[in-house]
Amino acid sequence: MKNNLQLHQTYKQSLILSKSMKNHLEFLKMNNHELSSFLKEVSLTNPFLEYTPSTDISLYLNEGIESKKSLKDELYFQLHTCNQDYNQKNAEYIIESLDENGFFNQDFDDIDTLSLIQSFEPYGVAAKNSLDSIFIQLKQKQQFLALQIMKEFEKEIIHNDLDTISKELKISFDQVYECIHQIQQCSPFPCANYSVDIQPQIIPDLEIIIEENEIHIHPKEIGNIYLEETSLSRNMNKEVKRYFQEAKFYIDSIHKRNKTLLLMMNELVKIQEGFFLYHDQLNPCTLNEIALLTNYSKSTTSRTLSNKYFLFQDTIYPIYSLFTSKTKEGSSKDSILNAIQYLIETEDKNSPLEDEQIVERLKEFELYAARRTISKYRNQLNIKNSRQRKKDYKKG
Helix, strand or coil, rough: CCCCCCCCCCCCCCCCCCCHHHHHHHHHCEEEHHHHHHHHHHCCCCEEEEECCHHHHHHHHHHHCCCCCCCHHHHHHHHCCCCCCCHHHHHHHHCCCCCCCCCCCCCCCCHHHHHHCCCCCCCCCCCCCCHHHHHHHHHHHCCCCHHHHHHHHHHHHHCCHHHHHHHHHHHHHHHHHHHHHHHHHCCCCCCCCCCCCCCCCCCCEEEEEECCCCCEEECCCEEEEEEECHHHHHHHCCCHHHHHHHHHHHHHHHHHHHHHHHHHHHHHHHHHHHHHCCCCCCCEEEEEHHHHCCCCCCCHHHHHHCCCCECCCEEEEEEHHHHHHCCCCCHHHHHHHHHHHHHHHHHCCCCCCCCHHHHHHHCCCCCCCCCHHHHHHHHHHHCCCCCHHHHHHHCC
């Protein structure tokens, strides 16, 4: 079967970060809404840059609708661009298990991975509760004296007894006062600015179209962008020349951004061909694989694909939804999640499946996972354990 995509890589790209390329990277992070908003603003001040938004984009700009990153998008972006080694499965589990306040109140053995997520912004994410969130914020800001006061002198803080704190710690009253001020600057709910339940309207960056069993990737146009050269003259002063060079740089950066996005999406769609053509399960695919296939760094790949969306059969999806990890045994997480749900939906109500039994039943589908993994995925699906399900079945 033929897979006809619009862009094929025919060269190997080496990446050396010059100053201008670092600036180009800023454009990689922009989705269509952010890019069009930026161009609209710049075109008002730069006489050489002309921008006419497309009809769809113009509607969003005129209505002032903003595209806002979700908390998960923000955390995944920081995860994929951090320089530390981490357990990918555990990191994803923490991020996906955060509640509406961005808290993670589960018992978790992998302290290193949890500490890594807690080091991300907004500081205080993945805390057990609002008090723990303040502890984390003070720790990340290296305000250790304030952290000690917060932990050891709760009653004194409540009653504003700063003298006792000063005497006990043998520090000045001014130091105590400064620490109290640092504590007050911390937010008990640092993730409140991220929308959880209300999803902003989204402008897709690409559209996936199936025509005669062939997959086509169509970039969604944001409008017409061109360089206005009629104002050029030989006697341009430095300020005018700067505007001209700036406009050229913006247009060049946008072309590079679009080319890079299409190149990476091309490889990603090839891997997930079965999903688009036959609605099969997603194949295991990681950010690192796309980076290797396109000869870009992992951080550049993350910048390019983060907070971007594609339109497929009248539904908008985040590009990151096309990534799925593998279990330790090599099976797709997405496949296992769906299989668990199927097995429990069809189980004997008088004898619900235990996690160990699910492990064995999965082998019938050539899916392999440890019992602990099954328990974790079952919790992600909000499915109770076998004893609790049995009680519910009897009540029903």
